[in-house]
Amino acid sequence: MDGINKNLMSETDIVKLIEKKDYLGAEKELNKIIKFKKDNHHTYFLLANIYALLNNSQKAAEQLKKSLNLNSDNKIAHYNLGVMLHQLGQLDEAQKSYKNALKIDPEYLHANLALALNFEKQNNLKEAKNFFLKTLSINKDFILGNKMYGKFLMKNGEITQGQYHDYKSSGIIRFKEKLNKNTKIKRLNISHDTNFIGCWNINNDDLCKGIIRLFEDRKDLHKIGESSLGKDEKVKKSTDITLDPRNILNEGFEDIKSYIDCLNECFQDYKNQWPFLKENINNLDIPSFNLQKYEIGGHFNMMHCERSNIHSMHRVFAWMTYLNDVEDGGETYFEHFNLRIKPSIGKTLIWPAEWTHAHRGEILNKGYKYIITGWMHFPFSFKFDNN
Numbered sequence: 001m002d003g004i005n006k007n008l009m010s011e012t013d014i015v016k017l018i019e020k021k022d023y024l025g026a027e028k029e030l031n032k033i034i035k036f037k038k039d040n041h042h043t044y045f046l047l048a049n050i051y052a053l054l055n056n057s058q059k060a061a062e063q064l065k066k067s068l069n070l071n072s073d074n075k076i077a078h079y080n081l082g083v084m085l086h087q088l089g090q091l092d093e094a095q096k097s098y099k100n101a102l103k104i105d106p107e108y109l110h111a112n113l114a115l116a117l118n119f120e121k122q123n124n125l126k127e128a129k130n131f132f133l134k135t136l137s138i139n140k141d142f143i144l145g146n147k148m149y150g151k152f153l154m155k156n157g158e159i160t161q162g163q164y165h166d167y168k169s170s171g172i173i174r175f176k177e178k179l180n181k182n183t184k185i186k187r188l189n190i191s192h193d194t195n196f197i198g199c200w201n202i203n204n205d206d207l208c209k210g211i212i213r214l215f216e217d218r219k220d221l222h223k224i225g226e227s228s229l230g231k232d233e234k235v236k237k238s239t240d241i242t243l244d245p246r247n248i249l250n251e252g253f254e255d256i257k258s259y260i261d262c263l264n265e266c267f268q269d270y271k272n273q274w275p276f277l278k279e280n281i282n283n284l285d286i287p288s289f290n291l292q293k294y295e296i297g298g299h300f301n302m303m304h305c306e307r308s309n310i311h312s313m314h315r316v317f318a319w320m321t322y323l324n325d326v327e328d329g330g331e332t333y334f335e336h337f338n339l340r341i342k343p344s345i346g347k348t349l350i351w352p353a354e355w356t357h358a359h360r361g362e363i364l365n366k367g368y369k370y371i372i373t374g375w376m377h378f379p380f381s382f383k384f385d386n387n
Contacts, residue, residue, distance in 0.1 A: 289374025
């Protein structure tokens with residue numbers, strides 16, 4: 001830099017500030033540079049990214065427009081401008097920006113997906129589907145593309161194809177009948193009545209505590225718990241992490257993989273209790289599943305079951321393991337059997353997904369309650385990479 005601005009920070013050092021999440025510091029330094037040099041499109045582009053990270057879509061859009069006025073060949077700037085305009089509710093303008101990105105690069109994956117979502121938002125389902133298909137023609141294994149297309153298809157009544165794309169994005173766990181003999185599960189009796197609710201203790205407190213540590217360490221994955229009705233604390237009040245089967249292949253998820261071995265052994269024992277299952281239901285798959293934390297006042301207090309509409313018709317069983325002891329409240333209540341199950345560390349349940357086993361998670365009165373839970377469904381007639 002010349003003498004008048006030699007004390008300005010370099011863009012390389014500003015990028016380091018961004019990597020350290022010192023967004024305000026980076027914003028200050030970039031604005032200093034702009035005072036001395038107003039014709040550098042990349043400076044405006046960086047500043048736009050800062051405002052996007054600070055959730056200021058309006059300012060981000062303004063800086064992207066300045067950047068594009070200086071250099072209209074930046075496809076990423078066009079795409080980012082589209083994202084900001086979409087967030088501001090300016091859907092037509094966002095669409096123009098995405099199309100500008102595609103003029104530069106027709107195979108730009110994220111711009112094609114963004115246009116699909118833009119058309120869907122505007123209820124132009126034909127064009128939305130065209131751009132979903134274009135996206136997946138560029139990369140058939142694009143995880144986000146498969147996930148969003150799956151949701152689009154299911155919402156519009158194409159259930160089987162929708163589930164194919166949804167599960168292609170998340171992966172599945174397929175149980176095998178060969179067991180890991182290192183597990184130490186013990187069958188428990190929770191009722192003298194026949195209710196088809198299987199119960200075990202996996203007898204591995206360290207494993208349960210490890211899963212709780214994973215939950216607490218990965219706050220970046222936390223989200224507000226929701227039911228099929230959406231987010232409503234009157235229905236469900238919890239903090240959740242959703243794990244795709246693909247996640248557990250990654251480093252840091254070893255406890256989840258060990259837990260799945262325990263759950264598999266519980267399921268094989270469940271089949272042994274009911275010979276009909278052993279003869280007629282050999283293989284079931286597990287899609288994405290949840291880790292959940294309930295604090296005082298937390299609950300899933302709506303009576304519900306796991307198979308209740310055409311979208312969930314493939315589900316066969318639900319499963320859950322309590323990861324800690326609960327002193328007061330937080331029981332799982334199966335209404336049709338008038339059965340309350342008290343949470344305790346390692347206690348694992350498997351039960352039919354049908355309306356007969358409608359249940360709720362009662363209000364927690366003291367401490368915390370952690371669970372890991374999901375469902376098992378019939379296999380689809382397609383294969384996934386992580387079977």
